[in-house]
Amino acid sequence: MTVAFKERQGQQMALTVxxxxxxxxxxxLPMARLLQEVVLPGGRFSLDIIRSGLVDNTTWVATWNTVYxxxxxxxxxxxxxxxxxxxxSLSDVRQxxxxxxxFVTPLMxxxxxxxxxxxxxxxxxxxxxxxxxxxxxxxxxxxLYSPEGIVLLLGIQYxxxxxxxxxxxxxxxxxxxxxxxxxxxxSWFRVLRTVILPxxxxxxxxxxxxxxxxxxxxxxxxxxxxxxxxxxxxxxxxYQRLAGGGPAVLSEVAFLSVLIGIIAMVGILLQDRxxxxxxxxxxxxxxxxxxxxxxxxxxxxxIGMWLLIAFILVLPLIGLILTSLVRxxxxxxxxxxxxxxxxxxxxxxxxxxxxxxxxxxxxSATAAIFAVFVAIPLAYxxxxxxxxxxxxxxxxxxxxxALPGVVLAIASLLLFLKPxxxxxxxxxxxxxxxxYAYLARFLVLAVRPTIxxxxxxxxALEEAAQVAGAGLFTRMRTIIFPLIAPAAIAGxxxxxxxxxxxxxxxxxxxxxxxxxxxxxxxxxxxxxDSKYAAAVSAIMVATTFLLMLLASLFANRLPDGVLPWRx
Amino acid sequence: xxxLSIHNVTKSFGGTNALDDVxxxxxxxxxxxxxxxxxxGKTTLLRLIAGFEEVTxxxxxxxxxxxxxxxxxxxxxxxxxxxxxxxxxxxPHMSVAExxxxxxxxxxxxxxxxxxxxxxxxxxxxxxxxxxxxxANLSGGQRQRVALARCLVAEPSLVLFDEPLANxxxxxxxxxxxxxxxxxxxxxxxxLYITHDQAEAMALADRIAVMDHxxxxxxxxxxxxxxxxxxxxxxxxxxxxxxxxxDVLTDEKKGECKVKVLGQELVVRCRxxxxxxxxxxxxxxxxxxxxxxxxxxxxxxxxxxxxYRGGAARVEFEPDGAPNTxxxxxxxxxxxxxxxxxxxxxxxSGWLIPAAGVA
Numbered sequence: 001m002t003v004a005f006k007e008r009q010g011q012q013m014a015l016t017v018x019x020x021x022x023x024x025x026x027x028x029l030p031m032a033r034l035l036q037e038v039v040l041p042g043g044r045f046s047l048d049i050i051r052s053g054l055v056d057n058t059t060w061v062a063t064w065n066t067v068y069x070x071x072x073x074x075x076x077x078x079x080x081x082x083x084x085x086x087x088x089s090l091s092d093v094r095q096x097x098x099x100x101x102x103f104v105t106p107l108m109x110x111x112x113x114x115x116x117x118x119x120x121x122x123x124x125x126x127x128x129x130x131x132x133x134x135x136x137x138x139x140x141x142x143x144l145y146s147p148e149g150i151v152l153l154l155g156i157q158y159x160x161x162x163x164x165x166x167x168x169x170x171x172x173x174x175x176x177x178x179x180x181x182x183x184x185x186x187s188w189f190r191v192l193r194t195v196i197l198p199x200x201x202x203x204x205x206x207x208x209x210x211x212x213x214x215x216x217x218x219x220x221x222x223x224x225x226x227x228x229x230x231x232x233x234x235x236x237x238x239y240q241r242l243a244g245g246g247p248a249v250l251s252e253v254a255f256l257s258v259l260i261g262i263i264a265m266v267g268i269l270l271q272d273r274x275x276x277x278x279x280x281x282x283x284x285x286x287x288x289x290x291x292x293x294x295x296x297x298x299x300x301x302x303i304g305m306w307l308l309i310a311f312i313l314v315l316p317l318i319g320l321i322l323t324s325l326v327r328x329x330x331x332x333x334x335x336x337x338x339x340x341x342x343x344x345x346x347x348x349x350x351x352x353x354x355x356x357x358x359x360x361x362x363x364s365a366t367a368a369i370f371a372v373f374v375a376i377p378l379a380y381x382x383x384x385x386x387x388x389x390x391x392x393x394x395x396x397x398x399x400x401x402a403l404p405g406v407v408l409a410i411a412s413l414l415l416f417l418k419p420x421x422x423x424x425x426x427x428x429x430x431x432x433x434x435x436y437a438y439l440a441r442f443l444v445l446a447v448r449p450t451i452x453x454x455x456x457x458x459x460a461l462e463e464a465a466q467v468a469g470a471g472l473f474t475r476m477r478t479i480i481f482p483l484i485a486p487a488a489i490a491g492x493x494x495x496x497x498x499x500x501x502x503x504x505x506x507x508x509x510x511x512x513x514x515x516x517x518x519x520x521x522x523x524x525x526x527x528x529d530s531k532y533a534a535a536v537s538a539i540m541v542a543t544t545f546l547l548m549l550l551a552s553l554f555a556n557r558l559p560d561g562v563l564p565w566r567x
Numbered sequence: 568x569x570x571l572s573i574h575n576v577t578k579s580f581g582g583t584n585a586l587d588d589v590x591x592x593x594x595x596x597x598x599x600x601x602x603x604x605x606x607x608g609k610t611t612l613l614r615l616i617a618g619f620e621e622v623t624x625x626x627x628x629x630x631x632x633x634x635x636x637x638x639x640x641x642x643x644x645x646x647x648x649x650x651x652x653x654x655x656x657x658x659p660h661m662s663v664a665e666x667x668x669x670x671x672x673x674x675x676x677x678x679x680x681x682x683x684x685x686x687x688x689x690x691x692x693x694x695x696x697x698x699x700x701x702x703a704n705l706s707g708g709q710r711q712r713v714a715l716a717r718c719l720v721a722e723p724s725l726v727l728f729d730e731p732l733a734n735x736x737x738x739x740x741x742x743x744x745x746x747x748x749x750x751x752x753x754x755x756x757x758x759l760y761i762t763h764d765q766a767e768a769m770a771l772a773d774r775i776a777v778m779d780h781x782x783x784x785x786x787x788x789x790x791x792x793x794x795x796x797x798x799x800x801x802x803x804x805x806x807x808x809x810x811x812x813x814d815v816l817t818d819e820k821k822g823e824c825k826v827k828v829l830g831q832e833l834v835v836r837c838r839x840x841x842x843x844x845x846x847x848x849x850x851x852x853x854x855x856x857x858x859x860x861x862x863x864x865x866x867x868x869x870x871x872x873x874x875y876r877g878g879a880a881r882v883e884f885e886p887d888g889a890p891n892t893x894x895x896x897x898x899x900x901x902x903x904x905x906x907x908x909x910x911x912x913x914x915x916s917g918w919l920i921p922a923a924g925v926a
Contacts, residue, residue, distance in 0.1 A: 460656035466643040467617060467650050468670035468721060478669070482660045 011472040019381055019393070022374065026440040027396045030411035037254040037414050053255040062237040062256075065226075066216055066263060069150045069233060073215035074208055076155025081162025081211075082204060084305070086192070088163075089170040092291040093302055102309045104565040107160035108544050110501035112220030112521055113537040114157055117316035119144055119224065120323040120534060127322040127333040128315075145229040150222050154215045156312045161214065162207040164564055169203030170196075188292050201274070209271030213264040217404020219504035220518075224525060234260045235406045239507055247417055250410070257410040261403050268402070317541065324534035342535040346520075353536065355513065356520040359431055363516065364499035367438040368492040371446035375488045376481060379447050383454030384462075394451075401444040405504035412437045412509060431514035437505045442498060446491030449558075453487030486557045493551050494564075501540045570595045570757060571616065571725055576625035576635075578611055578781075585611040587781040588625070593759060598751050600760045600772035604804070608781040609761045613727050616759065617650055618643035630724050649718030649726040653733050655710045657702035663713050664689070664698040670721040688716040691750070708739045715750065728760040732767060744770055765805060769793075777801050795836070795918055802850035802920055809894055813849045815919065818842050824919060829866040829886050837919035844922065851917035856896035858904075858912055865913030868894075873904045880904065884912060 038049055053059050084103060088096055106114060120126055123142030129135035143149065173196065181191045197204075219235040226236055238253045245252075294301055325338040346353040381387075382394050400408045416433050419426040427433045465479045503518030510519045517540060524533035548565060555566055571593040578586040586608045593599045601609045614620045616627055618634065618641060626636035629648065634641040657666050664685050671681040689695045692712040702710055711731060718726055728747075732740045748771055751758055762768050768775050769789040777784040777792065777800075784804075785797040796802035799810050813828040819841040823834050828849055835849055859865040868886035871893070880902040884894045894912070898904055 458654060458656060460652045460654060461658055463617070463619060463643070464650065464652060464656040464658070464717075465669065465673075466619075467646070467648055468673055468717075469644045469647075470669070470673045471644055474673055479658060483658075 015377055015381065015472065019378055022378070023393060023396045026443060027399050030408060030415050030440060031399060033415045034254055034258065034407065034411040037251050038258050041251055049251050049255050053252065053259070058232070058237065059256065059259070062232045062234045063259060063263070065147070065231060066233040066235075066260070069147060069154060069222065070212050070216040070263070070267075072147075072151035073154025073158065073218075074212045076151060077158040077162050077211045077215075078204070078208055080155060080159035080308075081207065082166050082200075084159070084308075085163045085166035085170060086196075087301065087305065089167055090192075090196070090292050091294050091301070092298065093294070093305065095302070099305060099309065101565050102313055103163060104160040105313055105548075106157055107164075107564065108497060108548060109541055110220060110503060110518060111153075111157055111218055112224055112503045112518060112525075113320070113501060113540055114316065115153055115221045115224035116521065116525060116530070116533055116537050117320035118149075118153055120319035120530065121316055125323075125530070126319065127326050128319050131322070131333060141229075144225050145231075146225070147231055149225045150231070150233075153221045153225065154218060157218070157221065158211045158214050159312075160564075161211055162204075165207040165210070166200060166203045169200050173199060205271050205274045209267045212267040213402065213404065216260060216263055216267070217406065217504070219406065219507060220522075223503075223507070223522065227526075234263075235404065235504065238406050238410065242508055247413075250414060250417070254410055254414060257404075257407045261407045264403055320534050320541070321538055323530055324538045326531050328531070342531045343539070346532050346535050346539075350532070352512075352515050352523075353520050353532075356515040356517050359434075359514060360500050360502075360517040363431065363435055363438055364496045364502075366435060367442055367499050368446075368496040370439055371443050371495050372485075372488045372492040374443065375446035375450040375491060376484055377476065378443075379450035379454055379484075379488075380476070380480065382447070383451045384459060397444050397447055400440045401442065405441060406508065408437055408441050409505045409508040412440070412505075429511040429514070434506050434509045434514060434516065437509060438495075438499050438502070441505060442495040445494045445498065446488055449491040449494075450484060450488045453484045457483055486554065490551060490558050490563060493547060497544055497547050500543065501537075570597070570630065571759065572628040573612070573616070574626050574628070576612075576615060576627060577623045578608075578615060578620060579623045584781050586615070589778075589781070589783045590625075591776050591783065591786060593757055596755045596757055598758045598760065598771060598773045600762055600768035600775045601778060602762055602765060602768040602775050603778035603784075605763060606780075607778040609763075609778050610729065611781075612778070613650075613729055613759070613761050616725075617648055617727060618646050647721070647723050647725075649721065649723035651711070651714050651718055651726065651728045651731045653730040655702070655714045655734075657710055657713055657717070659702055661702075662698065663694065663700050663702065663705070666702065666713060667717045667720050669717070674721070684720055688720040691719060691753075692716045692746075707735050708743060711735065711743060712746070715746075719754070719756075723756070725757045725759065728758065728762075730762055731760075732762075732764070740767070747771060777804065779804070795838075796850055797921060798923065799848055799850075799920060802848075802918075806852065807895075808850045808852060810848050810850055810920070811892060811894075811917075812889070813847050813919070814845050815841060815843045815847050826917075826919060828914060828917070829892070830888060831864055831866055831913055833914050833917060835917040835919050838921050841919060841921075847922070848920045849917040850920055851914055853896040855914055855916045856894060856912055857915055858898070858910060860911075863911070863913065865911050867909065867911045870904050870906055870908045870910055872906050873898075873902065875902060884910065886912075 039045065039047075041049060087093055088100060093099070119142060121128055122144055124136050124140050126135055144153070177195055177199070178191055181195045186194065217235065219239065222231070222233045222236050223239065226232060227240075232240065234256055238256050241249050241253050241256075322333055324342055325340070326333050327337055327339050327341070347357070348354070378397070382390050412433055413428070416426075416428045416436070427436065461483065462475055462479055465475045470478065501517050501521070503516075503522055506516040506519050507522060510516060517536060521533045521536050524530070524536065551563055552566065555563055573589060573591040576586055576589045577584060589608075589612065591599070601612060603609050611620065615622055615635060616629075621640045622635045622637065624637060626633050628634060629646060633639060634646055658669070661669070667688050668681050668685045671684060676684070685698070686695070689698055692715055694709065694712050694716065697705065697709065697713075702713065705713065714731075731747075732743055735743060744767060760768070760771060772789065774786060774788050775792055776786045779800050785792060785801045787795075787797070792801060792805050796805060796808065802808040802810050811828050813826040815824055815826050816832070817825040819837050819839060822836055822839070824837045824841050825832060825834050826847065826849060827833075866886050866888070868884050870882060871885050872883040873880050879897045879899045882896055882898050882904045884896070886892060886894065896912075904910060
């Protein structure tokens with residue numbers, strides 16, 4: 001008996017050790033390496049790097065710009081997201097499901113694709129304005145090449161994020177609280193102002209913090225809209241420095257990425273402070289409140305909502321598709337001049353583009369599959385583990401994703417610039433360093449839904465297997481895996497979609513031969529080949545739609561809220 | 568011998584004791600119910616025996632070998648204990664037969680033997696025709712039978728029932744009770760049955776362990792619990808017994824002694840060796856109260872409530888001298904008592920609750 005006993009203990013031990021190693025390699029090690037570079041360069045304590053970073057004027061300009069577009073984008077996203085969440089959750093507008101799907105879709109599309117699509121709508125070369133005869137003369141600057149343009153796109157990109165969080169909060173609002181206020185004589189607007197919005201404070205503040213972090217860390221939008229106007233934020237400043245100076249400037253950009261990390265952290269801490277100031281806990285659960293009847297305002301409100309969709313989704317996508325069909329810069333698009341040549345070129349002819357499709361496919365599929373298999377035991381330890389270090393564990397997995405992508409990218413560069421100790425394997429300038437960064441950054445996207453899945457699963461199912469004599473690994477294989485797999489796979493799919501046209505990380509880590517789709521779109525656009533960039537982007541948008549459809553097919557087997565676009 | 572021995576077991580969660588120095592011995596083949604209000608520690612006790620929790624102090628032995636102590640904790644999968652869960656815990660992704668055969672598969676029992684034993688277990692619970700169904704397509708009672716078959720198939724030395732009837736409706740409960748009793752008679756398995764339902768515990772168990780606030784209050788047969796509660800908690804918990812202050816007047820003689828309660832002198836049953844004392848407590852039942860006509864021996868008071876329940880009324884009464892002592896009894900038809908009315912009652916018998924610490 002003692003041998004078998006030890007063997008079972010061994011399985012528990014193996015799981016624990018495996019998880020700790022994973023966390024160290026994917027989260028703690030890169031973060032520690034980054035901090036070391038800034039504070040302990042070469043192993044000696046020194047503040048030189050911080051000092052030289054602080055006296056550099058461009059640092060301050062970029063920091064100010066980052067905060068400016070971060071706050072602006074957050075504000076716009078908040079206004080849009082909260083308003084839509086209130087309308088969808090509390091009023092009697094129709095076609096909710098379809099509307100939510102359309103409203104959330106921008107979140108699924110990569111920021112640089114959004115940016116590219118919007119650029120095609122305005123500006124002198126816009127085929128759409130050209131068709132309407134409204135195009136400004138060639139040579140005039142695109143109005144989106146400005147801080148305000150960046151704020152607008154950041155707001156549209158992340159309004160769905162705010163919407164999802166606030167909507168989740170509103171779903172938990174018990175109708176008694178609303179009805180109690182109404183029966184005290186309060187009008188609907190008063191109820192909204194005095195009961196609903198105050199109770200939603202944690203959701204709204206939480207959404208604001210998350211949006212702020214996302215805006216500050218966004219690379220795609222300021223890269224497409226800011227670089228041409230020479231308006232730099234920290235992520236684009238890092239990109240430019242690194243593109244110009246190579247590994248020599250690594251410590252300098254390490255400081256900048258720590259700076260972004262600090263700005264993001266301030267946002268998160270501020271949220272924590274506000275959320276703890278008052279008691280917002282909702283104790284009871286019950287049915288949602290009866291929807292507010294809009295009456296004669298219903299039709300105008302519905303029209304307004306769909307106009308919003310037309311503006312944020314349909315218009316840019318049409319712009320994108322039209323651009324992907326033009327023959328060349330300035331050529332007026334018509335039924336005669338439209339061509340599929342651009343698609344043929346990027347799929348069949350352009351060597352780097354062809355490589356990029358293969359690379360991105362492999363990278364995101366590998367990251368997704370790895371994450372699914374790791375997320376199941378990892379979330380098991382987090383959701384059902386008894387140990388106290390589990391909370392810290394969760395935090396450590398969240399960190400690489402919570403911090404802006406450039407932070408992890410720079411950390412990975414520092415970590416793998418030299419060959420790895422002992423093995424001597426050198427993954428710098430290969431596709432493997434991108435894979436490492438993807439694994440570290442996106443793992444949490446699979447872990448989160450899996451944890452939700454565990455919480456919705458009756459623990460007795462595992463205990464029943466345990467008393468039946470099944471050891472940990474047997475239980476994992478025969479009971480836990482089949483039951484939790486749908487949630488983990490949905491998470492894997494989110495990773496696949498996110499990683500497929502990811503740019504922030506790969507823009508800093510790519511090398512010739514390891515291009516990703518995001519990088520290819522970016523370099524086409526930078527080289528003035530908008531039509532090719534648009535063609536690749538259009539393919540990516542279509543792929544995204546297909547994947548969303550695919551995931552929706554098995555939606556009824558998933559825990560609630562795993563697929564963000566399902567209402 | 569495959570009994571269960573719980574020896575001075577203590578379990579604390581962050582400073583508070585969920586179980587406090589509990590000792591219970593379950594004989595081989597015995598059906599023992601653990602009864603108590605929610606939060607009394609009965610579920611913790613079950614999880615300790617199954618091995619899901621570790622003891623803070625004391626030890627648990629199954630079949631004579633220690634499975635839980637402060638030094639050792641045999642993992643649940645090595646204890647050969649069966650559990651019937653409150654919510655059945657059937658694996659939704661397996662058929663009924665796969666659910667039942669799981670333990671055998673884990674133990675690498677050959678296919679032919681496995682199928683035979685699954686068939687046997689299904690027959691034992693009259694579910695042969697459902698072997699290929701999914702749990703989702705079964706009714707509550709059927710699910711509970713499958714859960715029973717699943718825990719039997721591995722021939723455990725001990726079966727733990729965790730409130731197995733709590734999720735079933737009243738009619739089904741009665742018939743499942745019969746099935747459990749029948750099952751125990753046929754297999755002779757040692758059973759520990761957790762419940763908060765006294766009627767269920769009384770109907771099924773050889774002995775009942777009453778628990779409260781993590782402590783064992785009394786371990787006795789159903790009859791003894793009812794007639795001779797060891798303390799006030801058991802007295803008032805079992806069948807809503809009434810606990811009344813009394814003074815013991817005489818020494819025990821042939822299991823009886825004389826007490827003075829509510830001004831009335833009364834002969835009650837008691838333990839051996841009771842001697843006169845003040846501030847004692849007696850337990851009496853609704854059936855031991857009757858109305859007195861005229862000025863006979865007894866005590867006067869006010870009827871506070873009378874609720875007609877068909878055939879009889881439940882009458883609540885407050886004696887004059889002791890305003891916080893509520894009594895209740897049943898008056899058969901024709902019901903004459905009404906709230907606010909005056910009445911004179913007397914006790915016919917009772918049980919002298921032993922002094923604290925003489926458990």
